[in-house]
Amino acid sequence: MSSQTAYTWGSIALMVTCSTVGDVLISKSMKHVGDIGELRKRAGLGTVIRRVAGTSTFWIGLFFMMITFYTLLFALSHADVSLVVPATTSLTFVTNAVAARFFLHENVDGRRWAATVFVFVGVALLAS
């Protein structure tokens, strides 16, 4: 494996991990805040901002998203956007499905699991 390929796939692995942790934490915090559209109508934008900013999981999630972002910049200096972005986002989709099932208790049914197979095969083709 060339160092270029190692950098690219190492960056993708780090982005998938940090993005999954960030996504789960931010999803958890936004569920805690509730429907933002409804809340804004009822209590105004200031209340929305205060509620979101007052959730610790939001800030921890944002920290993981920032690591993901800096790793993305690093990866894009080595590889095509059409490889890095789809590979990362689609792999994150799979890890998120697992994490959402166990940490967010979302109903990840047969339809959603079946889709992960499509995504895996798609990623394999994309990276070939």
Place this chain on the structure above:
Amino acid sequence: MTLHRYLILAAMVVLSSVGDVCLSRGMRNIGALSVGDFRRLIPAVFSPWVGVGVLLLLGFFAAYSIALSWADLTYVLPASSIAYVLVAVLGWLILHEHITPTRWAGILLISCGVGIVAGGPIATRRHHPAEEPHS
């Protein structure tokens, strides 16, 4: 799903796709970075293309957070999957990246897979004991 919610998902797709392409364009100008080059990564954020990319991705993050306030994570990500196709097309048109037929097949397969998921309910129905009928 209301029109407003569809617009939030559409904003996610457009902002993330165009933002990623801007970042890619900016990082090409800066050149390849190695693991020890993190000091060069910080000023990169202030270069024009990367700066625009960052602003667009901040917009994406706002739309994404709003979507997560009323939909499952496992719905929001697949529903915005058309971004895969958009990124590839933008990379091909603007950055003149070569996309092989195999890569196109992969992108299409991913979109089909996530499209299946997007056809389901947007949020998990939570069990609230207070809603149970009294016996």
